[in-house]
Amino acid sequence: MTNSPILNVEDIHVIYDKVILGARGVSLVVPEGGIVALLGANGTGKTTTLKAISGLIGAERGEVVDGRIHFAGRDVLQSAPSALVEGGLVQVLEGRHCFPHLDVEENLRVGAFAHAPSRSDLQEGIERIYRYFPRLRERRRSLAGYLSGGEQQMVAIGRALIGRPRLVLLDEPSMGLAPQIVTEIFEIVRRLNREEGVSFLLAEQNAAIALRYSDHAYVMESGRVASDGPSADLAARDDIRSFYLGMNMEGRRSFREAKHYHSRRARE
Amino acid sequence: MDFFLEVLIGGLLAGVMYSMVAIGFVLIFKASGVFNFAQGSMVLFAALTFVSLLERGFAFWSAFAATLASMLVLAWAIERGVLRHLVNRPPITLFMATLGVSFIIEGLAQLLWGAQVHGLELGIKDEPLEFGGVLLSSFDLFAAGTAAALVLALSLLFSRTRIGLSLRAVADDPLAALSVGIRLQRIWGVVWAVAGFVSLVAGLLWGARLGVQFSLSLVVLKALPVLIIGGFSSIGGAIVGGLIVGASEKLAEVYVGPLIGDGLENWFPYVLALLFLLVRPAGLFGERAIERV
Numbered sequence: 001m002t003n004s005p006i007l008n009v010e011d012i013h014v015i016y017d018k019v020i021l022g023a024r025g026v027s028l029v030v031p032e033g034g035i036v037a038l039l040g041a042n043g044t045g046k047t048t049t050l051k052a053i054s055g056l057i058g059a060e061r062g063e064v065v066d067g068r069i070h071f072a073g074r075d076v077l078q079s080a081p082s083a084l085v086e087g088g089l090v091q092v093l094e095g096r097h098c099f100p101h102l103d104v105e106e107n108l109r110v111g112a113f114a115h116a117p118s119r120s121d122l123q124e125g126i127e128r129i130y131r132y133f134p135r136l137r138e139r140r141r142s143l144a145g146y147l148s149g150g151e152q153q154m155v156a157i158g159r160a161l162i163g164r165p166r167l168v169l170l171d172e173p174s175m176g177l178a179p180q181i182v183t184e185i186f187e188i189v190r191r192l193n194r195e196e197g198v199s200f201l202l203a204e205q206n207a208a209i210a211l212r213y214s215d216h217a218y219v220m221e222s223g224r225v226a227s228d229g230p231s232a233d234l235a236a237r238d239d240i241r242s243f244y245l246g247m248n249m250e251g252r253r254s255f256r257e258a259k260h261y262h263s264r265r266a267r268e
Numbered sequence: 269m270d271f272f273l274e275v276l277i278g279g280l281l282a283g284v285m286y287s288m289v290a291i292g293f294v295l296i297f298k299a300s301g302v303f304n305f306a307q308g309s310m311v312l313f314a315a316l317t318f319v320s321l322l323e324r325g326f327a328f329w330s331a332f333a334a335t336l337a338s339m340l341v342l343a344w345a346i347e348r349g350v351l352r353h354l355v356n357r358p359p360i361t362l363f364m365a366t367l368g369v370s371f372i373i374e375g376l377a378q379l380l381w382g383a384q385v386h387g388l389e390l391g392i393k394d395e396p397l398e399f400g401g402v403l404l405s406s407f408d409l410f411a412a413g414t415a416a417a418l419v420l421a422l423s424l425l426f427s428r429t430r431i432g433l434s435l436r437a438v439a440d441d442p443l444a445a446l447s448v449g450i451r452l453q454r455i456w457g458v459v460w461a462v463a464g465f466v467s468l469v470a471g472l473l474w475g476a477r478l479g480v481q482f483s484l485s486l487v488v489l490k491a492l493p494v495l496i497i498g499g500f501s502s503i504g505g506a507i508v509g510g511l512i513v514g515a516s517e518k519l520a521e522v523y524v525g526p527l528i529g530d531g532l533e534n535w536f537p538y539v540l541a542l543l544f545l546l547v548r549p550a551g552l553f554g555e556r557a558i559e560r561v
Contacts, residue, residue, distance in 0.1 A: 059355075
């Protein structure tokens with residue numbers, strides 16, 4: 001990966017409500033055409049970082065108080081989300097956030113409006129999304145609120161992709177989904193990356209799958225980047241394996257034990 | 269039987285008038301979650317501006333156009349000047365803000381046009397018409413027709429246009445709408461403008477019915493039971509709620525009134541709304557959250 005970066009985040013600090021620190025000194029780079037993963041447990045600042053980049057942080061009374069964000073060579077720190085979407089940077093929110101009372105096709109159409117497409121371009125864009133997600137075509141007239149979680153994730157990703165973005169910020173695409181569906185979604189991410197050159201920055205708690213599908217990864221801890229490196233290297237590192245992949249030297253045992261422990265606790 | 273029908277239909281037609289005010293609420297509530305208490309004073313402001321222009325020698329349509337323009341400016345000013353600064357605040361803050369705005373608008377209207385009562389003549393004769401032995405008011409029929417046209421236009425706006433689809437998206441999930449590049453502020457501007465237009469239409473009809481005076485802004489209070497019964501987030505609900513309120517208050521007045529005393533019409537809708545709150549808090553057509561299990 002020798003390409004120039006499409007996204008360059010330098011040392012950003014984010015504050016919510018003027019007092020609560022959300023990120024303190026996050027720097028990361030997404031190369032043009034790359035897939036970069038942002039790993040870390042709950043509350044380590046992954047979502048905050050993504051929202052700071054997409055400008056959505058402002059809608060939640062958050063503010064980037066320090067640092068720089070460059071997208072495609074331009075300073076975008078003060079840009080409105082709509083301007084960023086027009087420029088080709090779009091975020092898929094954690095928890096999917098489909099429009100529940102709109103049907104699948106309406107969800108996709110809304111995703112395209114920022115680019116003011118002609119009627120035929122819009123139709124073509126929808127067809128293109130259906131080619132990637134054939135299941136959405138079958139359910140085109142269903143209200144998004146009644147879809148399964150996996151289908152909703154497809155709608156959310158399709159809705160972001162219909163405007164042909166250059167960079168997609170994916171927040172927890174695996175959340176609450178069955179492992180098969182997760183794999184299916186990551187396969188589509190990889191296809192979009194290879195066939196259309198879309199770059200991805202994805203925040204994931206499921207480090208195992210994120211490391212498998214990304215080129216480079218950053219590990220976040222309490223609001224800052226704790227370590228980073230090529231995904232293959234990180235996946236081989238002992239500390240990463242035990243902390244994030246639930247494996248120790250003997251294999252996968254510890255995670256399963258932890259899970260048993262938790263479910264036993266929950267039942268009692 | 270004819271008498272019953274006459275009361276019923278008269279009540280339904282009168283109910284349409286309530287619906288017109290309620291629709292203005294629904295539009296703004298759906299798109300921005302704001303319960304706009306100032307809707308009533310917008311109705312008053314529209315009626316008063318219109319009638320004052322007529323009295324100053326404007327022709328009907330030029331007065332209409334000028335009033336519409338002033339309503340758009342007013343709506344834009346409220347959205348831009350007050351509510352935009354309160355984005356993400358708790359609902360009670362927004363509600364209090366609109367309460368304050370309603371007083372400002374009333375004061376402003378009084379300052380501009382004076383406080384006397386005006387008669388408003390729309391050129392529609394209020395004569396009884398006879399249909400199969402049932403007497404109906406031609407003015408009520410006209411009002412109902414206007415409301416029907418308004419609802420049709422609004423439903424076309426919502427279902428057929430890009431701005432309408434964006435508007436429904438914003439109503440569903442503002443953050444998601446923002447994330448796909450919809451300009452929330454433009455959408456809110458449009459909604460307020462449409463609500464301004466609706467209050468103009470409501471203001472003319474109510475003004476012609478009651479005379480243009482300050483109590484006109486109190487029609488907002490009759491819109492409350494309509495909204496509670498029909499649901500706050502559905503235009504169809506506003507219509508049905510208005511019909512229910514109109515019909516039931518007239519029937520109650522005529523048939524129950526003699527038993528327990530007159531003036532039933534004034535409080536009966538609130539009792540009905542209270543019952544609805546106990547049994548069906550989201551109203552008949554209120555959008556309940558879609559939940560998958």
